[in-house]
Amino acid sequence: MRIGELATKAGVSVRALRYYEEQGLLAATRSTSGQRHYPEVAAERVRLLQVLYSAGLSSKTIAELLPCVDAKVSTPETRARLAAERDRIDAQIAELVRARDKLDAVIALSTSPLSGCQVVPA
CATH class of the missing domain: 1.10.1660.10 (Multidrug-efflux Transporter Regulator; Chain: A; Domain 2)
Structure with a gap:
């Protein structure tokens, strides 16, 4: 093609x-x-x-x-390389989950009637 x-x-x-x-x-x-x-x-x-x-x-x-x-073919070297890449991705996922949790906390605070924070639309 x-x-x-x-x-x-x-x-x-x-x-x-x-x-x-x-x-x-x-x-x-x-x-x-x-x-x-x-x-x-x-x-x-x-x-x-x-x-x-x-x-x-x-x-x-x-x-x-x-x-x-x-x-x-899967060699010990390729498996180790792939496992290292998977571990790197797992670390990125964990960091993203922490960031999401922090955003959730900010969202929860900002929905409180006493929060004086207003976001100006772009």
């Missing part, structure tokens, strides 16, 4: 696909006129990349892990 088709199918921009290719995360063949062509499984790869990026993994980390994902 061509780059525009893949972008539509995967729900990403053409620019994102070009970036993934530059980073070595996505491969395309080229037609004689230079157009990119992707296999049908490329949409699944792009969705995986989106999940990994949204989890906060860097391009470098993703590039290091993809060969193991592609080969369906």
Whole structure:
């Protein structure tokens, strides 16, 4: 499929696909006129990349892990790397929960009839 088709199918921009290719995360063949062509499984790869990026993994980390994902091989090193990433995400989640709890406390205080705090709409 061509780059525009893949972008539509995967729900990403053409620019994102070009970036993934530059980073070595996505491969395309080229037609004689230079157009990119992707296999049908490329949409699944792009969705995986989106999940990994949204989890906060860097391009470098993703590039290091993809060969193991592609080969369906799990080594002690890759498991340790993934566990470290999971721990980092867990720490971020805990920090977000603390921030949400603080916001809830402020909301509770600001709904009190005695609170003199008013927010001016932007």
